[in-house]
Amino acid sequence: MGRRRGTTKGDRRERAILDTARDLLSTTPVGRLTIDQLTAGAGISRSSFYFYFDSKTAVLEALLDEIAEEMVEAARRWLDGSGDDPDSLRHALEVSARLWREHGPLLRQALLAEDQEFASFRENVVARYVKEGAARIARDRQEGLAGPGPDPQSLAHALIRMKFAVFAADSSVEAVETLCAVVRRAMYGALPATGS
Amino acid sequence: MGRRRGTTKGDRRERAILDTARDLLSTTPVGRLTIDQLTAGAGISRSSFYFYFDSKTAVLEALLDEIAEEMVEAARRWLDGSGDDPDSLRHALEVSARLWREHGPLLRQALLAEDQEFASFRENVVARYVKEGAARIARDRQEGLAGPGPDPQSLAHALIRMKFAVFAADSSVEAVETLCAVVRRAMYGALPATGS
DNA sequence: GACAATACTCGACGCTGTGTTGAGTATTCC
DNA sequence: GGAATACTCAACACAGCGTCGAGTATTGTC
DSSP: OOOOSSOOHHHHHHHHHHHHHHHHTTTSOGGGOOHHHHHHHHTOOHHHHHHHOSSHHHHHHHHHHHHHHHHHHHHHHHHHSOSOOHHHHHHHHHHHHHHHHHHHHHHIIIIISOOGGGHHHHHHHHHHHHHHHHHHHHHHHHTTSSOOOSOHHHHHHHHHHHHHHHHHHOOSHHHHHHHHHHHHHHHHOBOOSSOO | OOOOSSOOHHHHHHHHHHHHHHHHTTTSOGGGOOHHHHHHHHTOOHHHHHHHOSSHHHHHHHHHHHHHHHHHHHHHHHHHSOSOOHHHHHHHHHHHHHHHHHHHHHHIIIIISOOGGGHHHHHHHHHHHHHHHHHHHHHHHHTTSSOOOSOHHHHHHHHHHHHHHHHHHOOSHHHHHHHHHHHHHHHHOBOOSSOO
16 A cells, blocks of 8 residues: 655645645535546546545545644644733634635534544544643633633533634634634633622 | 325325434434435335425425424523523523434534535524524613623624534533533623733 | 326436446556 | 556446336315
């Protein structure tokens, strides 16, 4: 199965498949993407496709790995920081918003739908975010930078899911602002004594 | 196209298809549901299916209408109320959680994935929630029951999407509690002067 | 209780899309 | 130049969707 070293024709074709997929998936929903489209874009026959990838899903997974890396990277500064830090938070959200704008159809299917094919990818990404997010929340509370609130794990989970779902529907600047506000209030905001 | 009045054999079969679908969809993801399964469950042949419904999607839409009604109904008391009202809010969330538990696969596909087939249904449900939610937020602010915050429309949108996404992943009691807390803080919580 | 209209049923067909196989051609390394 | 490996493809088998046309059952009406 191994390839030779150096950039061979095969490598270029593999890349061409990936690029075609990336391209088509900025507009086409995952369900409508066919292998025929991919091979047409890459200039090979349907059956040659199977030399490079086991299935359509394998292509999508390769793309997702590239995207997920970018996403977590952008959140790094905020995740590693502490206390209410609107600028880092906004930066993380802005990059996320851009990624959702560029790869909406793919991310929606992989992160939101329940597609069994992406289950493990989804669990990994979400779990990673939740773990680091919960740690940050717990840290802030311990250091007295945030008041008490819901279980950090559960709170982080809700906020991450909110981010995904909002950007899936709307990755505008306003959405970034609103998410920023909700996250900050959820983490640092205090409820008045008892609502009227 | 019209049927005769009274409950005919045809009506019973139509119901049988719907029930079979409801049943299978409590465990099977939408993508895996085939018309063959539906007709097997209802005891008719594949082609007879098309006498009752135009497509698989038509069956799903019929089911979704039933579910959506219940969902909005459960939120009625909170949507029509005013001020911080944890009990009404919790009640609405609890019913929602149950519906997601029972119809998870279907709701996930219809509300979260970008399936073009459900686009209009999705827009309707979300738009309805957002409209009523935004109105409630604006009302509370006008009456001085809530402080300032993000644009009501945008805030309502984020909170609704969060609800959908969280329940899609986890409709436990704890999730209800967390959502309750986040919604209340987002609407009524105040941020301290300036962080750190 | 016949008979027309309408409700309902189904087998057979064509289509699109997936994935496999086996035989072939190109490339690279020695 | 020859063997190993990279790559290519036409042909096939299969699953699922939706259509067509020819039927059979049921019902309302006289």
